[in-house]
Every structure is written in C-alpha cells, then in structure tokens.
Amino acid sequence: MTAQDIVSETFVQDWQAWYAEHERILADPHGFLAITSLNWLDETPQRFADAPGEWSTGPDGVVVELAPGEQLQIDGETVTGRHAFGVIPERASLFPKSGDAVIEVAKRGGHDIVRPRHPENPLRTNFAGTPVYAPDPRWVVTGRYVPFDQPRPTTVGAAVEGLQHIYDAPGEVRFTLDGQELALTAFNGRAPGSLSILFTDETSGVTTYAANRALSVGAPAEDGTVTLDFNRAANLPCAYTDLATCPLPPAENRLPIAIEAGEKIPTERL
Template identity: 35%
Template sequence: MSTTTRTAEERWARFREARNAALAEEHGWLSLTSFQWLGPEPAEVEQVPGLWSATDDGASLTASAADGLIGLPGGPPGGHRVDGTITAVLDDEESLLWVSHGGSTGRRIVVELARRAGRYAIRTRDAESPTATGFEEVPVFGYRPDLVVEARFEPYDEPREEHIRTAHDEVPGATTLVGDVVFSLPGDAREFRLGASQEEAGGLSITFHDSTNGSATADWRKVATRHPRPDGTVIVDFNRAINYPSAFTPYGTCPMPVDANRLEAAIEAGEKNPLS
C-alpha cells in the first residue's frame, strides 16, 4: 500500500468514526419511533400524552402540568411544563424539536413537529429505542481506492427543479439539480452521468441508485463532494457513500433519487444495508 493510499484510508477511517458518532446521538435518526399526521380536531397520539391538532394556520398541543410534557428551547414554553395550550407555525419542510416527555429527566422522548407536503405531523424520538440502544456502527465495504474517481462537472445553464418521490408514500418531494457529474468506473469504459444538487458550502450532493441496492446496500444512497475545481473536475469518493435515515427507520421522509440517477453498475463501496 502506497503512502498516499494509506493516508487516504486513514482519513476515511476518521470519517467513519465521525459518522457513527453522529448516528449514535441521543435523539438522532436512530431514535425515531413514530410518524403521525395531526388532524384538525384535538386528539390523543401514540407514545406521549396531550391533545394534538393542526390546521393550515399551525399546530396546537393542549396538556396539563401533570402530563409531564416539557417545552424545549426554540419552542414555547422552553424549559417549562406545558400547562394549557401551546402553538407553533412552520413553513413546509421545516421541523421543530417541540416538547419532551418521560424518563428521570423528562427528556426520554423528544417530539419533533414537522410540516411536510403542507400537512403537520409529529415524530417521536425515543432515546431508549432498540434501534438506538443497539447501535454500534454502520456496516461498510472495505476501503476501495479504485472507487475514488475523477469526474467532470457539467453545470446547467439554470438550476432544474425535479419532482421526486420520498421514503414516505404520502410525502411528495422536490430537489434542485445544478448540473451533471460525468465519470467512468474502473474497468468499465461506459460514461455515467448523475444529476447533482449544490450544498451550502459549495460542494455537490448526489443521490443515486446502483445495482447493489436492496441486497448488499439500502434502496438508495448519497455521496457528497467538495466544490468542483476551476477546470471543472471533481473527485467522487464512493467510499463515502452513506445511507439516508430511511435506511435505518420506517419513519423517515428522505428524498429518493431522480429517475435518471440510476447506475447500471455495482458500487461496492461505502455503507451497506444496515438491516440485512
């Protein structure tokens, strides 16, 4: 193994450590235990007390102090027990960690209020979820230096908004693509082309299918790159391909790839199917 390859693999190992640590956060994606739409009439929900409802004007929660629901910072009444009715208004695709409940500190379950496709829902995040407490690390393929490929970024004249499906049948999605990433794979003369979105820091994000999906890997994955170089080249490191939260839990609303982002090739690098 060359010094360059060893250094790259060491950086990848640090990336994996940080990734596993992020997934192990107390109320992270692995702690999701429900996704529940809110109706217009106050009603009980699963796993937490109170009466919950939502209309186009916002979401409401009514509870007494005896119910033990505690407001979280960022949403009223932060740090205090809910005693009466509280409300919140979100834009579409926004989320708010609204209240918590249970456990010795009153924070075992955190309730996330979300607005998706114009409707309000809650997701419960239970720190004692078996998926969270049993997590050690995401299974991955061994490091593949040959699947660190140089690609060509071809920006579009204008960003393109594409309608997509998501991991939740009742939540339609959309994504904005800014260009194509064009590359070949080792030992394969074909040219592949994947649409990419732009991340806040200027890098690219590529959500894709490949022929390992549904067996060795989850149904789709994503990989991020740094900002394209001045000559338009960009490095796509498939060793850093990761799963969306929906690979770990049925309560995600994660975006699927656009139809064209389907590789008729096996990308045996990056994260594997965590449920296989």
C-alpha cells in the same frame, strides 16, 4: 514505509474518521434510531402514546394542547397549556424537549408531522454499527460538474408511500467509471456550494440498501472539477427505520454498474 504506503494509510485513516463520525451522528441519543413513531397531523387534535399533548395543524400551523401536568421545554422555557408553533417551512424541524426525549415537529412533503425521539428506543440501544465495504482508492473518481441553465425543479418519491419531495437540481456531475461515461443529477448540499447526490446502482437490493444511497460532494473547482468518493456512499435514515421520509433518487440516477463501495444493507434490515 514508502510514499505510496503513507498516502494509502492517510486515505484509510481519513475514511475511518468519516465513518466514525457518520455512525456517531446516527446513534445520537436523539438521532433517527431514537424515533418511536411517525404521526401525520390534520385539523383533528390527536394524542400519541409517546408524546405529551394533543396535536393538530391548520392554516396557521401546528398547535399542541398540553393537559394539566404535561409540559414541553422550548428554547429553555417551560411551556404548558396551549402552544402554537406557527407554520413550519418545508424540510424544517423543531425539537421541543419532553423529559429525556425530544418531540420533533416538522414538515415533510407539504405535511406537518410529529416524530418523537426517545433515547431508550431498542433500535438505538441495540445498534451495533453499519456493515461497509473496505475503503478502496479505485472508487475515488474525478468528475465534472455541469450546471443547468436554470435550476430544475425535480420531483422525487419518498420512502413513505404516496409522499413526494421537490428539490431544485442546479446541475449534473459527469464522470467515467469502468470505461462507461455516466452522469448523476445533483442537488444542493448542506455546506454552501456543495452538492448532494442520491443514487442506486447494481448492488442496490443485493448488498446495499435497495431504495437509495447518498453521496456528499465538495464544492466544484472553478473549472467544474469535483471528486466523487464512493467509499463514502452513505445510507439514509430510511435504511434503518420505516419512520423516516427520505427522498428517493431521480429516475436518471440509477447507475448501470455495481458500486461495491460505501455502506451496505444495515443489519437491522437483514
């Protein structure tokens, strides 16, 4: 086996490990495939068929009124009667338990929501994996991160009609692919210093999900160098379920080339 063969084998093995972990998280018993409803709260108490209690929200945050015989488990404690969750920060979620389910309580786009997650949901139990392009080193690109003078508040649409998300964009990533000079607005990633990029391209709506894909990028080097591995372009939850509130890419993140790499349209959407 040549050195090139070893590098190629390692590249594929690393990608396979990434893909397996991504699929594992997606198919978690309480992951996005387990969601059974998306419920928007207001000041009028509402009861939902897949969650205990009557739910409402107001200036002091989300409240649930549990009827006799109903209960939730919160931080290991059994809760009955009335429980106030308080004001939930934007993009935060709480996960009280109800039997083998969790009842996500969250804020998205300035609105409080209740989103039950049941492991037996057919979307999850029937999940057979996400179609994907074979990994190819040609889609690993070196780019340069260019920070903005100040983070730019960026308003983007959402998978749910009428909903908007606002993110601070710290900068953009510039790179060359197929002879074209390109740039993508980046948001902050989950790990400190890392970046997250939402984009579409010429495959969107053809072989890949139409609305968006996401690419995680490691923290830039001191000179701004970053690696874009489009083999790891991933679907967001809205690619699988209409019960997700995923953000859409900013308008400038529509690439004028076909990125034939990463995850394709889920079987559930075909």
